[in-house]
Amino acid sequence: MSERRKPYPFDRIEPKWQTIWDQTRAFHAPNPGEEKFDPAQPKYYVLDMFPYPSGAGLHVGHPEGYTATDIIARYKRLRGFNVLHPMGWDAFGLPAEQYAIKTGQHPVVTTRENVAKFKTQLKRIGFSYDWERELNTTDPAYFKWTQWIFLQIYNSWFNPETKRTEPVSTYRGGDPDIVRLAYVAEVAVNWCPELGTVLANEEVIDGKSEVGGFPVVRRPMRQWMLRITAFADRLIDELEGLDWPDSIKALQRNWIGRSEGAEVDFKLGDSQKIRVFTTRPDTLYGATYMVLAPENPLVDQITTEAQRAAVRKYREEIASKSDLERTDLAKEKTGVSTGAFAVNPANEERIPIWIADYVLMGYGTGAIMGVPAHDARDLEFARKFDPPIRLVVQAPAGHESLGFVGHGVAINSPLLDGLPSIEAKQKITAWLGENELGARSINYKLRDWLFSRQRYWGEPFPVIWRDGKHEALPESELPLEPPALEDFKPTGTGEPPLAKAKDWIRYSENAQRETNTMPQWAGSCWYYLRFCDPGNSTHFVGETPERYWMGGGKPGGVDLYIGGVEHAVLHLLYARFWHKVLFDLGHVSKPEPFQRLVNQGMILGEDGRKMSKRWGNVIDPLDVIEIYGADAFRCYEMFMGPLEQMKPWSMKGVEGVSRFLARVWRLIMEENQAGEWILSRSVQEAEPDKSQRKILHATIKKVTGDIETLSFNTAISQMMILVNALTNAPVKPVAVFRTLLLLLNPFAPHLTSELWQTLAEKFPSASGEITAQRWPEYDESFLIEDEIEIVVQVNGKLRDKVTVALDATDAELEAAALANQKVQNALAGKSVRKVVVVPKKLVNIVAG
RNA sequence: GCCGAUGUGGCGAAAUGGCAGACGCAACGGACUUAAAAUCCGUUGGGCUUAAACGGCCCGUGCCGGUUCGAGUCCGGCCAUCGGCACCA
Structure with missing residues (x-):
């Protein structure tokens, strides 16, 4: 690449500060009782979903969530929290093993290399992890405790x-x-x-x-x-x-799939019975046949001699199919009669028993009652195999009762006639109980x-x-x-x-x-606990650090957890399960692991497609940082749009954000004759003027609120507005810049650290590094103006704006609005019916 | 089919029921420069009116309706895109 002139010397300052942070252990969080631990401060545990270190390295999608958590971590530190912000490696798993099989290289070796690569990338982005807490699921000192937890479960x-x-x-x-x-x-x-x-x-x-x-x-x-x-x-x-x-x-x-209903016994002969699960016991009178799953062991016992061959053939067909084929063929119902009959307990009718693959062995009892009139699948089956169809639910007006699967009113059901479905369910379930024919029951899809x-x-x-x-x-x-x-x-x-x-x-x-x-x-089910006390050789986590970092007034211990939505049902469900076991056994202090969860949206390639080697649209963070610097990279990742949303990458966008950072730099620095950056002479110890003070405090307010809600894109917008307003100020008050640098620090830590230091050398009014400062507070009184602009509408349409005193009364507002020329024009030939006054906002004149 | 999310300029987006399009990108114009880059200043939703400028007017947040003095925002009904589940009785 040609020697491209940098808009500001990020290539010098970024490595400089990364080294300083490492050497001063700037982001190390001591545990309770350790040196430098301050018990007076509240804790904040902000966690990323730790990555699987693949051979490909990070792409720009990974650091999106990591940047968000890093901003929160740095912000919370400035707000005086003890912040736990760790990173580690989920390194067991299939890709490393597959790679090992292909190349003969041992997974231990590839894992070590991949971790090194990931770590280099993360460090170059300037994340404020406490690297002293780094962990790796393949480390025996770690998986010793994974195995220990398994023993607790066992x-x-x-x-x-x-x-x-x-x-x-x-x-x-x-x-x-x-x-x-x-x-x-x-x-x-x-x-x-x-x-x-x-x-x-x-x-x-x-x-x-x-x-x-x-x-x-x-x-x-x-x-x-x-x-x-x-x-x-x-x-x-x-x-x-x-x-x-x-x-x-x-x-x-949805995944757990809880459904409430009843189990009902259908008698086969004198002693045998078949139990079914149904969510609609109120349709029992409409059950005109039964179906068993082909794998149901009862099938062997009940099949009649005449049907034995057909049943065997059908079961063989089903067994040879994969799950995919079995569901793929769902369009057409199949099944075979067993030749056996059962008795419907409601009306004592003899009904035939079939086997069909639309009934699954793994759910409920592996058997159903067929109610063709009020179940879509049963109806489809009935249309092919012709069992009787009996309406037992009257659909509400405007709906066809045949095939109606919602709630209506029971009909053709002697015990239930006239009852709404919900009451009918209760009544029939009670009746089944009294006669020992069934009971209320709950089923889950979760296995x-x-x-x-x-x-x-x-x-x-x-x-x-x-x-x-x-x-x-x-x-x-x-x-x-x-x-x-x-x-x-x-x-x-x-x-x-x-x-x-x-x-x-x-x-x-x-x-x-x-x-x-x-x-x-397994390894990712409890890593957030190990981070609290990663060096502990006698316990999976020490009681004191666990209580401290996982503490707080809420059910969940980790204060903020950010990661991809792809883990919504896998990792997050498993981890909650393990956590509950550990909680019940008294090993952890909270019933839930993660209090606040946020999913970052996927970052697409510039072509709007998912980033992948196949499309050649993968962006390596290091390439972006090479050209624009880590601060610009971080800010762009956050400026793209709402964190949770899917959005396409744009190099032009990075450039825009990089221009913003360069403008911040040049507000404070200027080039001398020799082409060296020196502190600008217009930066002075001076009082900000009224408008500067107002926009500054509005920015403190906006940025603070936006960080709390993770609306980083609008926080950056507001800082751009502030910088634009300061750009041509002849005198630049130091205090204003110090505040700006603090607000920007979580987003662009290197740039702001450097500028903070430069200012401190010239102006001794503040001491210490920027990371040791406190987050600025805003003063509402600076936001108030003497005069405000009021919107004037006629029939809800904007006609003009008038400027009035802040303390103008409603009557004064109304008078000012009516006196307005444009309002008068709009009112010509109409009479005023009503005037709506919203204090400090608008006047709406309703006329007709 | 069920559950969930999303639909706003050329693009990424912003807007406690109260000025739609902040901020940024792109584009265009200007300043600086021998020139370019960089930088700074300005214009930029669509349309109509006007010789032009100023001004004025109308339309506009996926579609149709409703609530309200006032709807991108709330309610009802559709459509489209994306994600999850899917013969779960």
Whole structure:
């Protein structure tokens, strides 16, 4: 690149201040009891979603949220808070392992290199992280505690009576293995042959793996599960007290998918019965057939001899399909009769039992009652297979009752006729209860968390197997490090790569180690806790630092958490679950991890497309910083638009913001004959004039308020307005600039630090570095004017503006408005009907 | 299909129910310069009126309606785009 003249010497001052900050430990936050800790100050914990350090390095999307949190961190420090603002690395995971398989380079090596690259980039942007708290999920000193937390989960159960996690020792029902929060089960898992591993439901998108996009098939395997479903209600209810976007709360509620209804038993013969779950027990009289999921074990017992062959064939067809195919073919309902009949408990009718793949084994009881008149899927099925259709809900006027799925009035239902659906539900549920035919019931879409992976690059389970039973490893044997494997390719059989480490597996004469590893989510489920006390070698987090940093009057501990919306249901749900377990067991002080959550919007390429190698529109922050400097980069990221919004990158926009910063520089600095930057002679110890003072205080007010609401774009706009107003002032009062520099400091820390220092050398009226100052306060009295401009409207349309005294009465305002020439013109030929006066704002004359 | 978000100049955007388009980009004009860059100053939603300037008038926040003295903002109904879930009984 040619020697391009810099608008101001950011290339000199930015590295200078970054070095100073490092050397003075400027952003180190001491823990309670440590040297320099000030207990008189309130705490503020502002957290980023820590990155997975990929080989590609950061692109400009990553630092958007990081810049926002950095502004908040620097602002809160100036406001006198003890600020915890840490950064670390979520470094276990599939990409490093895939890369290792391709290149033969060990994940430890690639992880180290990638972390170094990320860290260089982040440091060059000037983020004020407390790097002394840096952590890495692949560090044995860290994952020792990930494994320790797993043991807490393993050794716990959810007591449905107390609705809390308790040690398994309090379980009185016999074998504790059946209630542990971590358990082994033979489940139909998402097996991805290409990746050689199973995946969580959340990692499968449209029947393909989220990583790589490879096909995923259902396959029964023995897996570790975490009993997150026990916490479903709490995970929904306790969203209430959190300052999260409603859309994210909705996403989580949706994912958990709580639905209330009833379970109803349909008798088969004298002793057998089939239980169904329904949200519409009020339509029981309309149930004219039943459907079982093809996988339902009852199918074998009830199928008649005549239907056996057809049923077997159908089940084989279904089994050979992937989930994708199964849902893809949803357009056309399929099914086979079992030949068996059940009895509708409401009217004692004999109804046929079918199997069909639109009924899922994994939800409810794996069986439904078919109410074709009032369920879209059942109606579709009925149109093909012809069971009777009976209307049992009268739709409101204007709606067709056949196919009506909303609430109406019960008909053709002797016990319920005339009742609105909601009352009918209550009545029939009570009736079912009295006759021991059913009961109220709640179902969730949320499934237990499939927690094991057949991978190398993850935390090994601290578990051994003896005589076919699992046992916890003693705490003293943690961390359990993975074996040093040369070959960590998937075995292809579903057996984990760790199985290749024969010596490692052998725990003792008769015990072997578990060979699965934990999923990538494990490390990120609790990293925010470790940041409170990252060096602790005896506890996962010390009680005092946890209480301090995670404290406060709200349910959640982290005061502000910013990250991408892609983690709305994965990371955020898992972390809340772990946190609740730790809370119940008394290891942490708050029921929720994150009090205030904000999702930054994605930054698109200049072409409006998602940034990706494929489109060649990826922007590297370091390239931008090379040309415009880190301060301009930071300010542009915030000036683009609202933080939460998706928005396209624009180099021209960076240039505009860079011009603004250069103007700030030149307000204070000028070039001498030799081409050196020196303090401008117009900067003087002087009183600001009235208009300068007014705009300055208006700016303090606006910027302060905007930072609190994360409206950084408008905060920058206001500072631009201030700078524009000062540009041609012949005398530039130092005090005005000091305030401007403080307001701008969180956004452009290097530039403002340098200018602050330059001013301090010449004018000793302020001492210490800018980071040691206090945030400016505004004085409302400077914002008030003697005269104000009032808008005058006729019939709501702007006609003119008049200037009146601040304390003008309503009558004076009205008189001034009516006397206005333009108003008179507009009123010509009309009579005034009414006059609306809004004090200090406007007068609206209604005429006709 | 269900849930959620978003629709404002050429572009990114701003506006406690009270002056729509702040601030920035781009464009155009001017100053400075031998010239350019940089910098500084100004114009810039659309249309009509006027010889021109000044001025004046009308229209305009996805569409249709409503509430209100007054709606980008509140309410109802549509349309479009994006995101999530999706045979969940």
